[in-house]
Amino acid sequence: MVSIITVFILFTVFILYSINRMTNKLCVQKEIPDERQPKVFRTINILILILLISSYVDVLYA
Known part of the structure; x- marks a missing residue:
């Protein structure tokens, strides 16, 4: 779980x-x-953050 969050945060910063x-x-x-x-x-930035949050939720609960 922690590794998913770490990877996603790094991915978010890069994006x-x-x-x-x-x-x-x-x-x-x-x-x-x-x-x-x-x-x-x-x-x-707001639209990209909405996209990233929704993709995180999708990865988390898929």
């Missing part, structure tokens, strides 16, 4: 880091104003 890098590149490429960037990052 969030990768998604944030891609989001930053998107903001630069599409020239999104600095005022809107925090909202873009927040929205994407």
